Amino acid sequence: MKSKSKKSLKIGLPKETSNDERRLSLTPGGVSILTANGHEVFVEKNAGIDAHFSDHEYQEAGAEISYSAEELFSNSEMIVKVAPPTKTELNWMQPNQILLSALHLGHTTHEFMDTLVEKGVCAIGYEFLKAEDGEFPIVRMMHEITGSMSVQIAAHYLENSSDGQGIMLGGISGIPPATVAILGAGITGEYAARTALGYGAQVFVMDNDLAMLRHLENALDRRIITATANHQYLSTALGFADVVIGAAMTEGERAPCWVTDPMVRAMKPGSVIVDTVIDQGGCVSTSEPTTHSNPVFKKHDVIHFCVPNIPSNVARTATYALNNVIVPYLIELGDAGGIHDCLYRNTALRNGVYTYKKYLTKKALSDQFEMPFRDIEALIASQI
The missing domain is CATH 3.40.50.720 (NAD(P)-binding Rossmann-like Domain)
Structure with missing residues (x-):
């Protein structure tokens, strides 16, 4: 050059x-x-x-x-x-x-x-x-990193040493894998889904944009389960999810809040929420911004990771x-x-x-x- x-x-x-x-x-x-x-x-x-x-x-x-x-x-x-x-x-x-x-x-x-x-x-x-x-080339790159990292982070917080359920994301022969529910089918959601599939998890992706869900199903060879992000499907998915990745967002606007307090209360004890859109207000009602030095808190017995700047790590x-x-x-x-x-x-x-x-x-x-x-x-x- x-x-x-x-x-x-x-x-x-x-x-x-x-x-x-x-x-x-x-x-x-x-x-x-x-x-x-x-x-x-x-x-x-x-x-x-x-x-x-x-x-x-x-x-x-x-x-x-x-x-x-x-x-x-x-x-x-x-x-x-x-x-x-x-x-x-x-x-x-x-x-x-x-x-x-x-x-x-x-x-x-x-x-x-x-x-x-x-x-x-x-x-x-x-x-x-x-x-x-x-x-948006820079925004896209950072979303790719955030999506991949969010699953890596969740896997860590599911372990006993992090006070999680003590389960592996991928499961092994004879033991079913963990369930990861991803909210939002954008770039962050796509890279979270790719990484979770790589770990061997069972992956649900929810969004209200059917075209994006269709695109993601095709891109990932239908290895994910998709659903519209309505109250019924969200409540059901969160009830059995071990990990929830919050990635619902609208470019340049406040993130839509899809997950209510009762939904979080109904989640399994020791399950993990990683809210990747916390810098835009978060898409889970119980989310509050945390820092890299103090990244998690527990609410309703669910571990919340809400660091606004994941790629910095x-x-x-x-x-x-x-x-x-x-x-x-x-x-x-x-x-x-x-x-x-x-x-x-x-x-x-x-x-x-x-x-x-x-x-x-x-x-x-x-x-x-x-x-x-x-x-x-x-x-x-x-x-x-």
Whole structure:
């Protein structure tokens, strides 16, 4: 991938400071591709430590190690990180800097938006990056990880050492496997189903979108049992489920609450609920957000795992996943010779922008925060 870019970008990779965030956006391999293309990359000291990437590996790849975050922000034209900038980091951001990070819609404040707009930062959100095929590449990757991980987590909490029922997910000859009920047939639900089948569990998937259930049945060769997510089927499935994976969600909206208190009360003692949509409010009424350091609680004798940021616990895998999506965009940004031309050419990045040239460019955000809005297409066309 050696093609000298038209414009050399100064890219900064700060260490994540928010609780429980262990991922980065670029691996040393990604950095070496960027430096081969003539870009400069600054990595804050120990930024990769939780994902087991050393400063030495980043240096070998051509990055410069920054010993202070403030210095890194002042040296970079573009900041690439996972969590949204903290208050302190926002203060360090400079006019016309480019920010590429998640936005975490549920926790965004008016003040945060105001600061980005006033400073004239061009902010691109991972949640909004939407490719021409209609897919959200970063959201999809994280959902794949979350779905697979949710079953791995549930298997662990079914064991005696975790105060579970003391059963194996897969069963063995002469002993039937555990039953896994998955709520939602989206990407998270699909990857949870694939992993649960791999373990040898009996898998039920429930959703109200018949087309998605049909797609999943075909994709998994009819090895799952599907049902509409109505009260009767949900109550029955939860009554005999050993594991419930909550993955019911609507993109950009609060998760629908499908599981009521009485349904949880009727579950087997020692069974496990993993609510993967807790960052969108959760789809189980008894769910409350937990943390990686204190991940579970018991209610009605059912173990609840409700950590909002599951991929962060497999930081190395998740960093590779982010890197694979982000590096091509950064190369394209350099090749375009600047952010304006790049947004003009690149649909995914253009879809990702939520503040540009001192305007909010997402209608939903301008409604939410009652701030003026300009369409990104109009801003680019008018060469502002």
